[in-house]
Amino acid sequence: MVSCLLALGSNLGERAGTLAAAVAELGATTGIELVAVSDTAVTKPVGGPEGQPDFLNLVVRINTSLEPLDLLAACQSIEAEHHRTREVRWGPRTLDIDVITYGQSQSTDPVLTLPHPRAAIRGFVLVPWAWMEPDAQLNGQRVSELAAAAADTPEIRRARAGA
Template sequence: MLTPGYAPLHAPAHPLNSRSPCIAYIALGANFGDAKAALEQAVVALSALPFSRLQKLSSFYKTAPIDSAGPDYLNAVAEISTSLSAPDLLGALQAIENQAGRERPYRNAPRTLDLDILLYGSAFVASAHLTLPHPRMFERAFVLIPLAEIAPQIVTAQQLLAVQAQTISRL
């Protein structure tokens, strides 16, 4: 099992994939069922993604739900190097969510697991299924603080100041 904050070494992406790898940041969250186990299993699943390598994992953080009710969330951010396209990565993340029992009965429902692509290299995407960078990432302490932990060059002091009123605690 991976320990948050640990940067593991993994085998390189599969040599038959001709797409150049890029760095992607993935937000992990859960607040339904055993959230810690769900995040730990998601990290293992991210480590096993084809054409990808898990580079860094933030600490786990506890946060109150935003725009919803329910138990507190556990959150983290992972950095991966991947040769998957952004849509293929999204599909792989949704498959991991589904394996964890993710259901979407209504907007912002409690989640057994939520995996969101925050950034995919320098890509800007606006499609019916995917928007990059993630449209609300700079409004959420549960994204910015773990992201700043593993990629401080991406998050500005001003962005962190904008979310300072949101309650978040490192586990």
């Protein structure tokens, strides 16, 4: 089994319910064991078109026996079940699941770059990760320090229950 970090986000529809369902579906996927789930963060959209609704974001720690591209396919299948479309880069979406880390693997494959190429600068990934794993590191740097330096971090807050 390989320890991996996944980041989930939603800014369309019933965001909290979508994230909860996606976490449950990940945990029910053959070859995936759910280890930990972060608190949910309310975040402003980063990049993409103006005027998007706020996101709810969280991260999960999993153990998996799936190969990296099979894990990506499982994530994309769950996204599709929640009517994810890919029309505008960084546009609004019902569900986004990104593979942030896959063990210590490093890859420049354009289909799945590992670790995720923008994870180290995205507060919406780093903040919930630091909440869940205060001593976590990404590429040899403390996630909490990366989070403190991320441009989008100042506006991130914990979601209230049922948000």
